Amino acid sequence: xxxxxxxxxxxxxxxxxxxxxxxxxxxxxxxxxxxxxxxxxxxxxxxxxxxxxxxxxxxxxxxxxxxxxxxxxxxxxxxxxxxxxxxxxxxxxxxxxxxxxxxxxxxxxxxxxxxxxxxxxxxxxxxxxxxxxxxxxxxxxxxxxxxxxxxxxxxxxxxxxxxxxxxxxxxxxxxxxxxxxxxxxxxxxxxxxxxxxxxxxxxxxxxxxxxxxxxxxxxxxxxxxxxxxxxxxxxxxxxxxxxxxxxxxxxxxxxxxxxxxxxxxxxxxxxxxxxxxxxxxxxxxxxxxxxxxxxxxxxxxxxxxxxxxxxxxxxxxxxxxxxxxxxxxxxxxxxxxxxxxxxxxxxxxxxxxxxxxxxxxxxxxxxxxxxxxxxxxxxxxxxxxxxxxxxxxxxxxxxxxxxxxxxxxxxxxxxxxxxxxxxxxxxxxxxxxxxxxxxxxxxxxxxxxxxxxxxxxxxxxxxxxxxxxxxx
Amino acid sequence: xxxxxxxxxxxxxxxxxxxxxxxxxxxxxxxxxxxxxxxxxxxxxxxxxxxxxxxxxxxxxxxxxxxxxxxxxxxxxxxxxxxxxxxxxxxxxxxxxxxxxxxxxxxxxxxxxxxxxxxxxxxxxxxxxxxxxxxxxxxxxxxxxxxxxxxxxxxxxxxxxxxxxxxxxxxxxxxxxxxxxxxxxxxxxxxxxxxxxxx
Numbered sequence: 043x044x045x046x047x048x049x050x051x052x053x054x055x056x057x058x059x060x061x062x063x064x065x066x067x068x069x070x071x072x073x074x075x076x077x078x079x080x081x082x083x084x085x086x087x088x089x090x091x092x093x094x095x096x097x098x099x100x101x102x103x104x105x106x107x108x109x110x111x112x113x114x115x116x117x118x119x120x121x122x123x124x125x126x127x128x129x130x131x132x133x134x135x136x137x138x139x140x141x142x143x144x145x146x147x148x149x150x151x152x153x154x155x156x157x158x159x160x161x162x163x164x165x166x167x168x169x170x171x172x173x174x175x176x177x178x179x180x181x182x183x184x185x186x187x188x189x190x191x192x193x194x195x196x197x198x199x200x201x202x203x204x205x206x207x208x209x210x211x212x213x214x215x216x217x218x219x220x221x222x223x224x225x226x227x228x229x230x231x232x233x234x235x236x237x238x239x240x241x242x243x244x245x246x247x248x249x250x251x252x253x254x255x256x257x258x259x260x261x262x263x264x265x266x267x268x269x270x271x272x273x274x275x276x277x278x279x280x281x282x283x284x285x286x287x288x289x290x291x292x293x294x295x296x297x298x299x300x301x302x303x304x305x306x307x308x309x310x311x312x313x314x315x316x317x318x319x320x321x322x323x324x325x326x327x328x329x330x331x332x333x334x335x336x337x338x339x340x341x342x343x344x345x346x347x348x349x350x351x352x353x354x355x356x357x358x359x360x361x362x363x364x365x366x367x368x369x370x371x372x373x374x375x376x377x378x379x380x381x382x383x384x385x386x387x388x389x390x391x392x393x394x395x396x397x398x399x400x401x402x403x404x405x406x407x408x409x410x411x412x413x414x415x416x417x418x419x420x421x422x423x424x425x426x427x428x429x430x431x432x433x434x435x436x437x438x439x440x441x442x443x444x445x446x447x448x449x450x451x452x453x454x455x456x457x458x459x460x461x462x463x464x465x466x467x468x469x470x471x472x473x474x475x476x477x478x479x480x481x482x483x484x485x486x487x488x489x490x491x492x493x494x495x496x497x498x499x500x501x502x503x504x505x506x507x508x509x510x511x512x513x514x
Numbered sequence: 515x516x517x518x519x520x521x522x523x524x525x526x527x528x529x530x531x532x533x534x535x536x537x538x539x540x541x542x543x544x545x546x547x548x549x550x551x552x553x554x555x556x557x558x559x560x561x562x563x564x565x566x567x568x569x570x571x572x573x574x575x576x577x578x579x580x581x582x583x584x585x586x587x588x589x590x591x592x593x594x595x596x597x598x599x600x601x602x603x604x605x606x607x608x609x610x611x612x613x614x615x616x617x618x619x620x621x622x623x624x625x626x627x628x629x630x631x632x633x634x635x636x637x638x639x640x641x642x643x644x645x646x647x648x649x650x651x652x653x654x655x656x657x658x659x660x661x662x663x664x665x666x667x668x669x670x671x672x673x674x675x676x677x678x679x680x681x682x683x684x685x686x687x688x689x690x691x692x693x694x695x696x697x698x699x700x701x702x703x704x705x706x707x708x709x710x711x712x713x
Contacts, residue, residue: 109537159518257659
């Protein structure tokens with residue numbers, strides 16, 4: 043096992059608190075050094091600064107006491123929500139830019155959650171902006187709000203595209219409501235969601251032709267345009283240039299497809315310069331297999347072995363038509379990968395030891411992470427039947443090599459064994475120092491949620507619980 | 515989802531807070547708002563200013579703002595400074611009286627500030643003898659981009675040496691469609707200025 047020391051080289055000043063405590067075992071086990079939440083905090087601060095900066099022009103432009111009467115107040119509220127909506131839209135697109143720094147420091151899943159929550163906020167902001175401006179302007183000009191909408195469409199500059207942008211945004215928002223999204227085919231949802239870029243484009247002009255703070259040339263207008271340019275640059279970098287550089291450097295190809303269980307396969311990939319691949323166990327890539335029937339879809343899968351400089355492996359459970367096609371991939375098929383992404387790694391631990399809880403095929407990122415965790419980790423592996431236990435040979439070997447305690451908890455949810463383990467007492471019996479460990483959860487959403495609540499009840503602090511679930 | 519609700523609540527609360535904060539009258543801005551709130555008659559203390567075309571009066575009073583706007587603006591003592599500065603900064607593109615003033619004496623007469631729901635309107639006319647030779651809008655509503663656009667339409671139709679005011683020689687002007695309120699306020703301020711010039 044040759045683990046490239048890239049991560050320790052990158053942060054030479056980082057303290058390694060375990061170095062002294064560990065007994066000098068003959069082959070020193072590679073352990074990923076910790077990465078703090080510093081970058082994430084910086085990003086949050088930047089976001090809030092931008093939020094304030096986006097409303098600041100309005101604040102400075104509006105003399106105190108000038109908002110007398112409901113009409114003026116409605117219009118002002120419409121301007122504020124408009125500025126906020128413009129800013130949030132940029133942030134929303136930026137979060138989906140796959141910018142490497144975001145993907146590695148925040149992680150694809152957390153970004154997706156933020157994107158979801160901020161998306162709901164953006165939708166409300168845009169609807170409020172539209173309604174408030176309509177009512178406000180209608181009050182100013184003595185019309186009904188609907189009549190005002192007609193006038194704005196006909197007489198105001200760039201308002202047709204702005205209304206179209208708002209309509210598209212509502213469509214994107216509605217199709218992302220969980221229940222509606224489940225009823226839609228993924229491809230349709232995805233195509234609708236791509237309309238988000240059209241929202242950016244269509245909504246652009248009206249901000250500058252009609253926005254009270256933006257229509258005058260000056261620093262505010264320049265800054266706003268700079269924001270747009272930055273986001274577009276981030277999109278180009280994250281979606282185009284960075285993946286291009288990565289894939290040209292590594293040129294991944296399928297080497298072999300191996301059955302792990304009746305419904306699970308491991309796909310081995312080789313490529314060039316894999317020793318320079320900067321990846322942590324537990325991270326995922328978005329894979330695009332350039333074979334017939336597969337090339338137009340990109341799916342996130344965790345890597346199921348830590349970086350070893352020779353090959354990559356992903357282990358995939360066949361749950362749909364797409365994943366079934368992966369079983370028939372021929373060796374030599376080119377693979378386009380975007381990543382790595384995710385903070386579900388040993389480097390993001392907050393404590394010395396870890397407890398990993400896997401459900402079914404959720405073992406794959408944990409298996410990779412086990413190679414980089416300090417000794418003394420524990421693994422609870424839930425599986426419905428013995429056949430569903432994946433990679434158990436490797437797990438047993440890792441258990442021995444790295445001092446990991448492994449429990450296989452096999453059976454249905456109602457069987458006595460699993461029921462006994464999945465209680466606060468049961469967990470504490472297996473892992474007495476539960477609350478002093480980081481807990482990594484990966485598996486079906488039901489199991490992950492159940493375990494999360496269980497852990498919170500057992501007194502594990504929230505920041506020590508790490509979740510990996512692609513379900514939004 | 516809980517976070518989204520928090521964010522949405524935050525959005526609503528902060529927007530409301532911002533609006534309410536700005537709605538509360540601040541001490542520094544009150545002085546600025548008073549003239550706008552006053553009835554036209556009160557602020558109608560417009561100054562009749564005598565200027566020679568060769569602008570000998572301007573250097574005499576030495577008002578720097580007069581040179582900036584290139585508008586003949588004589589006695590600095592009686593003109594409310596707000597009117598003067600408003601005229602100097604807000605109508606940079608206004609036609610200049612000096613270029614169209616071959617007449618022996620021209621007087622500029624400033625109308626009162628007339629406010630409507632979009633903002634304030636103030637008109638200044640230049641009278642040569644009994645003839646209006648120019649009209650300039652010292653102030654027009656420009657709070658929103660739309661407002662600016664409409665004010666621009668009103669200004670281009672009415673003001674200037676070739677505008678409707680000069681053509682009609684009075685305040686009986688066609689209302690600019692889509693800018694009724696601003697047109698009316700313009701006419702009010704103009705009428706008061708004309709009355710002032712005659713009286």
